[in-house]
Amino acid sequence: MRNTQRSQKIAFFFLFLATLLIVVPVGLIVAIIIQKGIPAINWQFLSDIPRQGMRAGGIFPAIIGTFYLVFGAIFFALPIGLLAAIYLSEYAKDNLLNRIIKLAIVNLAGVPSVVYGLFGLALFVIFLKFGASILSGSLTLGIMILPIIITTSREALESVPQSFREVSLSLGASKWQTIRHIVLPNAIPGILTGTILGLGRAAGETAPILFTVAAFYLPRLPKSIFDQAMALPYHLYVISTQVPNVDEKVRYGTALVLLSLVLFMNLVAIIIRYNFRKKKKW
Amino acid sequence: MRKFKEFFIEKLIFICGLASIFFVVLIFLFLSKEGLTVFKYVSPANFILGKSWYPISEPAQLGILPLICGSLIVTLGAAIISIPIGIACAIYIAEIAPAKIKEVLKAGIELLAAIPSVVLGFIGMVTLVPWVKTIFHLPTGLTALSGSIILAFMAMPTIVSIAEDSLYSVPKSYKEGAFALGATHWQTIYRVLLPAASSGIVAAVMLGIGRVIGETMAVMMITGNAAVIPQSILVPVRTLTATIAAEMGEAVVGSEHYFALFAIGIVLFVISFIINVTADLFLHKRH
Numbered sequence: 001m002r003n004t005q006r007s008q009k010i011a012f013f014f015l016f017l018a019t020l021l022i023v024v025p026v027g028l029i030v031a032i033i034i035q036k037g038i039p040a041i042n043w044q045f046l047s048d049i050p051r052q053g054m055r056a057g058g059i060f061p062a063i064i065g066t067f068y069l070v071f072g073a074i075f076f077a078l079p080i081g082l083l084a085a086i087y088l089s090e091y092a093k094d095n096l097l098n099r100i101i102k103l104a105i106v107n108l109a110g111v112p113s114v115v116y117g118l119f120g121l122a123l124f125v126i127f128l129k130f131g132a133s134i135l136s137g138s139l140t141l142g143i144m145i146l147p148i149i150i151t152t153s154r155e156a157l158e159s160v161p162q163s164f165r166e167v168s169l170s171l172g173a174s175k176w177q178t179i180r181h182i183v184l185p186n187a188i189p190g191i192l193t194g195t196i197l198g199l200g201r202a203a204g205e206t207a208p209i210l211f212t213v214a215a216f217y218l219p220r221l222p223k224s225i226f227d228q229a230m231a232l233p234y235h236l237y238v239i240s241t242q243v244p245n246v247d248e249k250v251r252y253g254t255a256l257v258l259l260s261l262v263l264f265m266n267l268v269a270i271i272i273r274y275n276f277r278k279k280k281k282w
Numbered sequence: 283m284r285k286f287k288e289f290f291i292e293k294l295i296f297i298c299g300l301a302s303i304f305f306v307v308l309i310f311l312f313l314s315k316e317g318l319t320v321f322k323y324v325s326p327a328n329f330i331l332g333k334s335w336y337p338i339s340e341p342a343q344l345g346i347l348p349l350i351c352g353s354l355i356v357t358l359g360a361a362i363i364s365i366p367i368g369i370a371c372a373i374y375i376a377e378i379a380p381a382k383i384k385e386v387l388k389a390g391i392e393l394l395a396a397i398p399s400v401v402l403g404f405i406g407m408v409t410l411v412p413w414v415k416t417i418f419h420l421p422t423g424l425t426a427l428s429g430s431i432i433l434a435f436m437a438m439p440t441i442v443s444i445a446e447d448s449l450y451s452v453p454k455s456y457k458e459g460a461f462a463l464g465a466t467h468w469q470t471i472y473r474v475l476l477p478a479a480s481s482g483i484v485a486a487v488m489l490g491i492g493r494v495i496g497e498t499m500a501v502m503m504i505t506g507n508a509a510v511i512p513q514s515i516l517v518p519v520r521t522l523t524a525t526i527a528a529e530m531g532e533a534v535v536g537s538e539h540y541f542a543l544f545a546i547g548i549v550l551f552v553i554s555f556i557i558n559v560t561a562d563l564f565l566h567k568r569h
Contacts, residue, residue, distance in 0.1 A: 004466050004468075004469065005466065007468065008466045008467060008468035008469075011468045011471075011472075012374075012378055012468065014370065015370045015371070015373050015374040015378060016374060016378070017370075018366070018367045018370030018371050018374065019370070019371045019374045019375070019379075019387060021367050021371075022367060022368075022371050022390075022391070022394065022435075022438050022442070023387060023390045025435065026390055026393060026394045026397075026435075027390075029397065029402070029405050030393070030397075032405065032409070033401070033405065079298075080298050080301050081298075083294060083295045083298035083299070084295075084298040084299050084301050084302065086295050086298075087295045087296060087298060087299025088299060090295075091292070091295060091296065091299070092299065100303060101299060101300065101302060101303060102562075103558075103559065103562060104302040104303040104305075104306045105302045106558050106559075106561075106562050107306050107554070107555055107558050107559070108302050108305060108306055109558075110489070110492050110496070110554045110555075110557065110558040111306075111309060111496070111551060111554055112495070112496025112497070112498065112523055112550050112551075112554055113399075113496065113497075113498055114496070114498040114523045114526050114527050114547075114550070115309070115313070115496070115526075115547050115550050115551050115554075116309075117526070117527070117530070118313060118316075118526060118530070118543070118544055118547040119308075119309045119312050119313065119547075121530070122312040122313070122315065122316050122544070123308070123312050126535060127312070143305050146301070146302065146305065147302065150302065174284075174288060175288075175292075176288045176291055176292065200396060203398075204396075204397075204398025204399070204400070204401070205398065205399075206398070206399070206400045206498075206499045207498040207499055207523070207527055210527055210530070210531065211530050211531065233398055233400045233401075233499075234400075236400050236401065236404060237400050237403075237499060237503070240403075240404050240407060240503065241407075241502075241503055248408075251404065251408075255401050255404050255405075258398060258400075258401060259397065259398070259401050262396055262397070262398055263393065263396060263397075266392065266393070266396040270389065270392070
């Protein structure tokens with residue numbers, strides 16, 4: 001008996017150790033970036049264009065470029081993703097087609113990000129002749145985050161109790177009226193969570209924008225959706241590997257801005273979800 | 283009028299429902315359209331098994347075996363690190379951690395999943411790469427090992443969250459039954475819960491590995507990008523993904539090199555397709 005107790009203690013100790021092996025490095029990574037990045041952050045860094053071959057000045061065009069790309073992607077992916085989620089949760093029957101759709105979503109989520117880049121290059125940049133532009137980049141990122149939006153929205157819609165729908169239908173509302181006025185409003189926090197997670201993912205990805213939009217160095221702001229743009233993740237890649245002798249402070253500063261942006265969005269998503277779960281009446 | 287409007291909306295919903303199928307097919311079509319052309323210049327066997335990748339020499343040598351080996355060695359290393367740690371962490375979160383710590387740990391894992399790969403690559407470059415260089419007395423720290431370690435951290439969130447889900451969804455009665463027979467908590471975990479959740483854990487591992495194979499930026503920044511067949515884990519390697527990302531910018535549209543990079547894209551697409559379909563089968567085995 002004492003033997004089994006001891007082996008349980010040893011086993012649990014190793015499980016705990018493994019958990020520390022994941023959590024401690026994550027904390028360290030975030031702490032190092034914050035500690036070394038903070039000195040670089042000032043108003044000039046956030047609002048100026050890059051100067052001296054990106055070794056000085058700021059990262060303003062990259063921040064703006066990332067915002068354009070992210071909102072372009074959501075503008076495209078949210079309507080399609082939401083309607084697809086409505087189809088899956090409200091209309092789809094448990095048949096082969098439904099099974100294939102779910103498999104397609106799983107696959108879309110698993111396609112490597114650089115393959116999205118190739119696809120965007122072949123379809124948007126070359127075949128549709130959009131060129132390397134914000135439009136091409138946004139559409140590529142939009143398709144990439146589609147599975148995130150569909151999956152989270154579908155979960156949100158499905159978690160609305162069946163009885164809500166039954167009451168609405170029994171009062172004479174049509175199916176679409178029920179979805180529009182009963183199901184959707186109750187699912188909004190969940191849909192919002194998915195949308196913000198999608199935003200965060202789109203903001204951090206580099207490979208899909210490499211050949212579809214990203215400009216190595218463009219010291220002005222894009223004027224239309226057919227312009228190239230700088231973007232934060234690509235800028236971080238460029239100044240850490242392609243440009244020699246960049247001050248470490250600038251690199252850490254850029255990493256910190258990108259990380260804060262992405263983590264902030266994730267934090268907002270987590271808070272919305274948490275509040276929603278607490279308030280949920282059913 | 284309202285009927286017409288609803289008819290229209292429901293058709294639109296149906297069309298959007300099919301969007302994901304449409305995009306998967308579209309991706310495959312466009313990769314094939316550009317990528318299959320490469321087989322005019324090189325046979326499929328020589329493409330996959332050719333030992334030299336010199337895409338811009340005359341004549342171009344388009345053998346991707348070094349790249350496949352690079353991807354394999356980095357993935358294997360990442361799997362060896364991330365699978366035991368990931369599963370152990372999943373068990374700890376699902377079974378042992380007190381409720382409050384559990385929430386903190388889950389948030390920590392989500393945090394890790396959210397860190398952009400280019401940031402992880404950057405951190406790997408400035409911290410891990412110099413360590414690997416000094417510890418193993420190497421001429422460069424940009425090696426397959428460095429790549430494996432960083433990639434392990436990208437696979438872990440996937441492995442932990444899916445494995446934890448599947449452990450959590452084992453019916454409570456299994457656990458109660460084991461306790462009633464006098465088993466300790468640990469005996470219950472590894473004799474009852476782990477076997478019951480095994481198909482979900484297999485899926486977790488597969489999806490984690492899928493993420494590693496497809497990862498691009500971090501790998502490109504820290505594996506050194508040497509397109510030769512690696513003899514050990516302590517030399518620079520170049521993966522399939524990094525090759526596309528690093529070379530597509532310079533490849534001339536319509537050249538052999540350009541088509542070859544798309545053909546590598548097809549290889550990656552097919553690998554991820556197989557992994558995801560198989561993992562999905564494992565995940566839905568119970569139902």
